[in-house]
Amino acid sequence: MTRVTVWAPQAERVALECAGERFPMARREGDWWAVDTPALTHGVDYAFRVDDRGPFPDPRSPWQPQGVHGPSRWLEHSRFHWNDAGWRAPPLASAVIMEIHVGTFTPAGTFDAVIDRLDHLARLGITHIELMPVAEFPGDRGWGYDGTSLFAPHHALGGPDGLKRLVDACHRRGLAVLLDVVYNHLGPDGNYLGQFGPYFTDTYSTPWGDAVNLDGPDSDEVRRFVLDNARMWLRDYHFDGLRLDAVHAIVDTSATHLLEALADEVRHLETQTGRPLALIAESDANDPRLIRPVEVGGYSLDAQWNEDFHHALHALLTGESQGYFADFGRLEHLARVLTRGFALDGCYSRYRRRAHGRPASDVPGRRFVGCLQNHDQIGNRATGERSSHLLSHGLLKVGAALVLTSPFIPLLFQGEEWAASTPFLYFTDHRDADLAAAVCQGRREEFAGFGHDPARIPDPQATETFERSRLDWDEPLQAPHADILEWHRTLIRLRHSRAALAEDRLDRLRVEFDESRRWLLLLRPDLVVACNLAARPQTLTLPPEASHLSLHLRSEPDIRLDHTGLRLPAEAVAVLAGPDTPQD
Template sequence: MTLVSVWAPNAKQVVLDCAGTQRPMARRDGGWWRLEADHLVHGVDYGFRVDGDGPFPDPRSAWQPFGVHGPSRWVDHETFAWRDAAWRAPPLSAAVIGELHVGTFTPEGTFDAVIGKLDHLVELGLTHLELMPVQEFPGERGWGYDGVDLFAPHHAYGGPDGLKRLVDACHRRGLAMLLDVVYNHLGPDGNYLGRFGPYFTDAYSTPWGDAVNLDRAHSDEVRRFVIDNALMWLRDYHFDGLRIDAVHAIVDTSAVHLLEALSGEVRRLESRIGRHLALIAESDLNDPRLIRPVESGGYGLDALWNEDFHHALHAALTGESAGYYADFGELGHLAKVLTRGFVHDGTYSRFRKRSYGRPAADVPGRCFVGCLQNHDQVGNRAAGERSSQLLSPGLLKVGAALVLTSPFVPMLFQGEEWAATSPFLYFTDHRDPELAAAVRNGRREEFAAFGWDPETIPDPQSDDSFERSRLDWAEPVQHPHAEILDWHRALIRLRRHHPAFTDDRLDRLRVSVDEQRCCLTLRRPDLILVCNLGKQRQKLHLAADAAHLGLRLASTPGIELRDAAIGLPGESVAILAEMD
């Protein structure tokens, strides 16, 4: 006998529509409706009729095999045979993360197809994979940030069992799994939550319309909905952590913020199942309270995406100064973020036209995720250009070295390790013509404000935008991609085996810059990284205590270490360390 439950506090009647029958449900306390149904078993389709309308998908549907507008399918998570009982994820302090989009990572675009590429990721040296959102979203293709069935893995990727096979295969190869989840909004297409209850409130205005109801009347069950969703991915799909999208857009004025409540419940789940679980936030606030312990007035999350590090590194390498890059561009900005956590830690932002951020110099590096590329910073460019389209091979190697020797948890975006030539464009598959047109026009207007010709902006609804974004797996063995891949492998090996990287205290780093000569030197105990971002050869003098260090890694021939000086060709980087 299966107990079916659905929350619909304002409904006068709720009916289970299943297997050709319609059975009225009984109202219980708190606005819940329940029914014991012996015919609703694993693999059976069903829906709910609310006050005569519908049937609608289950708000907590675990499977939408026909998409967001189709019936739900009942899933018994106990039917899957896991083989990862002995698995324990490494800590974030030891992590090298790879972010990937399931639909474009392989030609097939499925969970099972990702399994076929895991050996490449293991040989690269990754420890964690982070999937962009896989919750059911409209159509067949998309980034996943407009999901509407938050408990259901996307049908086109392979559904619940496909995702479980991928997680299980990763664990058996020593790879931890992180999932990107979106709790600040839901997509409009296929979003039937409002038919069931007050999941949204017009008390706050957001870029996506009404806000998720986290602090108004009847919000207790909405908060429970979000927290239960997070716990499900960690418990039933064996994920090792979650990356929470745009937490600055989660509107919650409760005394106990949703994120604090979530972190507490995840810690209790962690104790119960005996596995370490990580919570990583994307935030536009530069507020370290998100990652401070609850006992110290924080929210208890494990790490933040460090946008200041990305912006400082990108601006230093490319020279771009449009939009938010206007606040960056000097090597001194990069030096500050490496040693103080943020560039904007209460300082004035020209882009925002106000003071911004809060000091974070006491926060260890393992609490920040640093990258040169991610889905946002590539895909939110008009033409989806990767760093490989914007930088020379020499500067690509400099950027990789700064990411992988930083005190932060390094992250690579799919294909970055071999300088993939495929762009990563924004793509959607909305079947509603009005919504498709709104997305298309909104994209053009957004980039027109940055000075791009609207007529050159790729159409997100076009099949071509999706197809062009697929990785080309012939590239890693070809010139010059193989050389870039070897460089990333060497850097990751160094990071994983050199003892200097076990210390992530920011005050243990010393960074010096020469803005005029475009040179930066980063010093760790027994390891020195020296970068020349300019085009001219430079000779830099090192401190006397570097005499015992040898040339461990060089990005190009022609790097000369002699006495207490190093000669660097233009756009090159060298790493000095004790030699084996």
């Protein structure tokens, strides 16, 4: 006998449909409706009727094999055999993360196909992979940020068992797995939650859709919906942590913010499972309260993406100054991020035309995730250019060195490690013709405002746009990609082996730079990263505390260290270090 429940506080009648029958449900405590039936077993499709409307998929559907508009399928998680008993994720503080979009990571675009490439990631030195959202979204291809069935792994990627096989395989290879989840909104196509209850509110809005009702009438069960979703991914799919999308767009005026409640929920789950679990926020608010302890007014998340680090590094290397890059572009901005956590920590933002951020210089570097590239910063460009399309070979190496020797947790985006030539474009597969047309037109109008020819903006709905974004796995063996791959592998090996790179107290880092000559030194005890961003060679005089260091790693063979100083060719980087002092 299977008990089936669904929350529908405003309904007069609710019925379960499965196996060709309809079963009236009874209202229980808290406006939950329930029915016991022998008809619903593992693999059987079902749906609900609410006040004779529908049928609708289950708001907590574990499986949507026919997509967002189809019936749900009952799933018994206990039927899957795991092989990761005793698994414990490596500490987040020592992580090197690879962000992956499952659909474009391999030609097949499935969870199982990712397994075939895990050895590449392990050899590279990756410790954690971070999957872009995999909850059921419209169609067969997309980024995943317009998901509507939040409890169901996407059918086209391989469904529940495919995802479990991937996580299990990662753990067997020593790789932790993080999942990107979206709790600030749901997509419009296939979103039936409003048929069941007040999951959304018009009190607030988001740029992407209706805001989730986290603090209005009947919001307790909506909050529980979100918290249970997070627990499911961590408990039933054995994920090692969650990346929380755009938390600055989660509006919650409750005394206990959803993020604080989520952190508390996950800490309890850690105790129950005996596994370390991580919560990483994405936010552009530059607010360290996200990662400060509850005892001092924070939310106790484990880390947050550091947007300032990306913006400072990207603007410096590319010279771009449009949009939010207007606040960056000088060496002093990068130096400020490296030593203070944020460049904008309460000071004036030209882009926003107001003060932005809060001080974070006391926050350890391991609480921030830093990158040169991620899905947003590539895919939200008009034509999906990677850094490899924008930078010289030399500056790519400089950028990689600064990411992988920074005090922050480094993150790479799939293919970045070999300077992939394939773009990462914005693509969708909406089956609603009006929505598809609106998305395409909106994107063309957006970039026309930046001077792009609308006719040259790839159509998000076109299959070709998706196919162009797939990685080419022949490239890592070819020049010049193989050289960039070996550079990343060497830098990651350095990061894992050098105790100096485990130091994440920002007050123990020092940055020297010359804005006009475009050189920068990142100084730690027993290790110096020297960068020449100029288009001409130059000799740098090292500070006295670096006099005992020797040349350990260089991006170009003609880099020299002698009594006259460190000679760097144009657009080059070197790492100077003392005797090996391995990390504990």
